[in-house]
Amino acid sequence: MALSPTATPTLPAIGEAAIEFNNVRLGFHEGEILRGITFSAQERETVILLGETGTGKTLLLKLASGLLRPDSGSIRVLGNDISGIPESQLLGIRREIGFVFQEGALFDSLTVGENVAYRLHEDGVDPDEIEPRVSEVLRFVELAHTFDLLPSELSGGMRRRVAIARALVTRPPIVLYDSPTAGLDPITSQTIISLILRLRDVYGVTSLLATHRLQDGFALANFHFDPRSKKVRRDSSPESSRAAPTRFLVLRAGKIYFEGSPDELMKSQDPYLQRFLI
Amino acid sequence: MEVLQDLAKTNVLKVQNYSKLSLQSITNIARGPRYMQDTLDQMDIIGVGSLPIVLLSGFFIGAVMVLQTGAQFIRFGQASLTGDIVSLALVRELGPSITGLLVAGRCSSGIASELGSMLVTEQVDAMRAMGTDPSRKLVTPRVLATLITLPLLTTISVFVGLLGGMVASVLSLRINATTFWERAIKILEFSDIMQGFMKTVVFAFIIATVGCYQGLNVRGGTQGVGRATTQAVVVASVLIIVSDTFLTKIALYLADKLF
Numbered sequence: 001m002a003l004s005p006t007a008t009p010t011l012p013a014i015g016e017a018a019i020e021f022n023n024v025r026l027g028f029h030e031g032e033i034l035r036g037i038t039f040s041a042q043e044r045e046t047v048i049l050l051g052e053t054g055t056g057k058t059l060l061l062k063l064a065s066g067l068l069r070p071d072s073g074s075i076r077v078l079g080n081d082i083s084g085i086p087e088s089q090l091l092g093i094r095r096e097i098g099f100v101f102q103e104g105a106l107f108d109s110l111t112v113g114e115n116v117a118y119r120l121h122e123d124g125v126d127p128d129e130i131e132p133r134v135s136e137v138l139r140f141v142e143l144a145h146t147f148d149l150l151p152s153e154l155s156g157g158m159r160r161r162v163a164i165a166r167a168l169v170t171r172p173p174i175v176l177y178d179s180p181t182a183g184l185d186p187i188t189s190q191t192i193i194s195l196i197l198r199l200r201d202v203y204g205v206t207s208l209l210a211t212h213r214l215q216d217g218f219a220l221a222n223f224h225f226d227p228r229s230k231k232v233r234r235d236s237s238p239e240s241s242r243a244a245p246t247r248f249l250v251l252r253a254g255k256i257y258f259e260g261s262p263d264e265l266m267k268s269q270d271p272y273l274q275r276f277l278i
Numbered sequence: 279m280e281v282l283q284d285l286a287k288t289n290v291l292k293v294q295n296y297s298k299l300s301l302q303s304i305t306n307i308a309r310g311p312r313y314m315q316d317t318l319d320q321m322d323i324i325g326v327g328s329l330p331i332v333l334l335s336g337f338f339i340g341a342v343m344v345l346q347t348g349a350q351f352i353r354f355g356q357a358s359l360t361g362d363i364v365s366l367a368l369v370r371e372l373g374p375s376i377t378g379l380l381v382a383g384r385c386s387s388g389i390a391s392e393l394g395s396m397l398v399t400e401q402v403d404a405m406r407a408m409g410t411d412p413s414r415k416l417v418t419p420r421v422l423a424t425l426i427t428l429p430l431l432t433t434i435s436v437f438v439g440l441l442g443g444m445v446a447s448v449l450s451l452r453i454n455a456t457t458f459w460e461r462a463i464k465i466l467e468f469s470d471i472m473q474g475f476m477k478t479v480v481f482a483f484i485i486a487t488v489g490c491y492q493g494l495n496v497r498g499g500t501q502g503v504g505r506a507t508t509q510a511v512v513v514a515s516v517l518i519i520v521s522d523t524f525l526t527k528i529a530l531y532l533a534d535k536l537f
Contacts, residue, residue, distance in 0.1 A: 065407050087411070095409040105404035107396075119408045122311075166408075 017076070018043045018174055018206040019064055024073035024083075026059060033059055035254040036073070041206055043173075044244060048217035049210040050276065051251035057210035058102070060251070061176045064208060065097050066090040078173065095123070098167030098175040098205075102182055104159035106151040106166070112138070113147040116166045123170065137165040141195060157188035164195055168203070175199065177209040181216055193219045194232045200244050201225040214276045221246040221262040250276070295495070299417060300487045306411075306418040316419035324385050324420075325427030331380055332435045339376055340364060340439030344446035348453075357451050361461035364443040369466060369474045370529075373436035375522050378481035381428060382514040386489035389420055390510035393493025394503035402494065412494070421486040428482035429475060436474070469533035477525050481518050488514040 017040040026034040034056045041047045049057045062068040063075055066082045075083045080093055106115050116134045125133075138144045141161040151159055160180055167175055177196065181189035193216055199205055201224055211217065224235045224244065248265045250258035250273065258265065258273055265273060348360045393416060396402050402412050440462055447453040492510040496502040 062403070067403055067406055091406075091409045091411060094407055097407070099404070099407035101400045101404055101407075103400065105400035107401055107404070108399070122408065122410055 017041065018045075018078060019047075019208065020074075020076040021060075021063075022074045022076075024063060024070045024075060026056075026063065026068065026070050032071075033254050034063075034070075037254075037256060038073075039249055039256060039259060041208060041247075042245070043206055044200075044204045046200055046207045046209060046220055046244065046246045048220065048246065048248050049208060049251060050212065050214065050217060050248055051210075052212060055251040056254050057212075057251060058178050061099070061178050061208055061210055065094055065099050065176055067099075095119070095170065096172050096174060098170075098172040100160070100163045100167050100175065100177045100180055102178045102180075104151070104163035106159055106162055108151050110150075111147070112143070112149050112151065112154070112162050115151065115162060116169050118166065119170050133169060137169045138162075140168070140198075141165045155188075157184050157191065160184070160192055161195060164192075164199070168199060168205075171203065172205070174206045174208075177207060177211075179210055179212070181211065181213060189213075189216070190219075194223075194225070196220065197223055197232055198225045202227060204244075217246070217248055218262055292495075296487070296491045299413065299491050299494070300483070302413045303417045303421040303487060303490070306414045307422065311414060313415055313419050316415065317422050320419050320423035321427050323388070324381070324423050325431060328381050328384055328427075328431055329434070331384065332377055332431050333438050335376065335380060336373070336435035336438035337442035339372060340368060340442030340444075341446040343367060343372070343439075344443040345450060348447065348451045352451065357453055358457060358461060360447055360451060360453065361443070361458040362465040365440060365462035365465050366470060368436045368439045368443075369470050371474075371522075371526070373432050373439060374474050374477035374481060375518065377428065377432045377435045378478065378485065378518045379515055381424070381431065382481075382485045382488075382518060383511055385424065386485050386492075386510040386514040387507045389486065389489030390493040391503055391507045393490060394496035394506045395500075397494060397496050398499050398503060416494075417487075417490045420490055421483065424482040424486035425479060428485070429478040432474065432478045467533075469529070469536075473526070473529035473533065476529060477522065480521055480525060484517045484521065485514050488517065 019041040021037050021039050024034060024037040025032060037060065039047070049060060051057050059068060063070055064077065066075075066077075070083050073083065074081055077093060078096055082090060082093055085093075106112075107118065110118070113131075113134050116137060117130050120130045120133060135144060135147065138147060141164055143158060143161055143165065146154060146158065146162070151162070154162065164180070180192050180196065184192065196207070196209070197220060200207060200220070209216065209220070221241070222234055222236045223232050224240045225232050246262060248258065248260060248262060249256055250265075252272065258268065258270070260268075266277070268274070343364045344360055347363050348357060351357050351359050351363075393402070396416075402416070405412050405415060440459070443462070444455055444458045447458045448455050489510045492506040492513070496506045498505070
């Protein structure tokens with residue numbers, strides 16, 4: 001596996017739905033949280049789940065990875081209906097999904113290298129192959145020097161980057177990001193977003209990104225990573241948008257309040273959406 | 279009335295989930311993947327880690343039993359019976375139950391706090407998200423490790439308890455060490471050893487599964503972890519004491535019928 005930004009992996013075809021939610025409902029003791037969510041994310045598309053805290057963004061990601069089961073409705077991931085299948089079958093499907101948790105959720109008793117290598121060990125990858133692959137992804141997130149450190153020795157931003165490295169070590173076609181920039185300073189947030197950009201533009205992953213920061217979504221829509229110059233540059237041309245489409249999905253009170261392109265969101269005169277734009 | 283119904287439902291659900299987790303921890307052994315290294319690590323933490331407290335308490339329990347029973351036997355001129363009584367009590371009852379309670383206090387709480395912390399920091403979800411079944415990776419190794427190490431710890435505890443008893447007999451009751459040891463060994467029958475062994479296996483299962491269940495069902499962040507830790511020790515200890523009564527009755531019945 002080559003993870004350097006100059007690599008040219010085979011990208012999945014555009015047009016097929018990688019994730020499909022159909023009238024999904026989910027509730028807890030305190031009442032219904034998600035009320036009839038229907039949307040899909042096409043292959044290589046980035047869907048930004050925008051919403052205030054408590055609108056169900058994280059729940060939606062957990063549903064997409066099968067960590068939670070919907071009360072009703074169906075969820076399809078890479079063509080498999082995951083809403084009703086047993087946990088044992090779900091474990092196999094989850095191997096096709098990378099999940100970056102809000103706080104990283106790194107195993108605190110394992111070193112950074114062991115955290116990143118975890119999935120490779122689980123998959124029974126040849127031990128000789130593991131270290132080079134782990135070093136490669138750690139170089140990709142610019143944290144090669146942290147290999148032997150424990151998560152407690154890293155800063156918040158570094159922990160998120162290790163979590164991204166851990167999620168991409170097996171090159172999953174889908175990556176789910178749960179508020180990857182929450183609680184980080186603007187510079188570190190920018191580093192994380194450019195990392196997500198590189199991952200999208202180099203490997204063509206399909207992403208769901210939950211955030212309450214509009215600027216994260218616009219950065220993903222308007223900036224692209226150029227593998228030749230190895231630089232992130234502003235590019236909102238139709239060609240770039242077609243190659244790595246970005247769509248916004250605004251959640252409000254457990255429902256999809258808005259679904260559309262960054263342009264449509266910018267032009268919207270809706271008072272609620274305007275609050276995000278200020 | 280509704281409150282009582284809710285309470286009953288919640289408790290039945292807890293018992294159901296605990297039974298499911300316990301059963302799963304055993305059925306996981308039959309099918310892969312198996313986590314041998316994790317099991318060995320847990321054997322080190324649970325078995326080797328508990329050794330000092332087991333040795334220390336075992337020795338003094340044996341000694342104090344001799345002091346307590348010896349004083350009574352001397353009144354009837356039967357001081358030599360002390361070895362018999364101490365041996366039977368340690369093998370059948372005190373060895374398994376005291377070791378069980380000590381390991382419950384040390385390991386049920388440890389397991390509950392470790393798994394609880396992993397749960398609240400989303401490490402368990404991360405594990406599931408990476409295609410790992412937490413019951414295989416976290417529960418089964420701990421159950422297996424406790425099932426293997428507790429009988430060994432109990433055996434060591436009983437042996438050290440007899441040594442403590444022997445030292446107390448020699449120093450306090452002036453009983454010959456060889457006499458004490460000979461009587462202590464001779465009185466034991468196969469059924470006594472089986473009774474003790476049967477108890478340690480059940481106690482080990484209780485210690486590990488209660489710790490895992492409490493840890494994996496933490497609610498309410500770090501405060502919840504503290505609650506689960508306390509709960510694990512309390513529940514495991516009470517279950518050990520209650521099950522001990524029934525196990526003793528079963529063991530005595532079986533000894534009567536089979537041996």
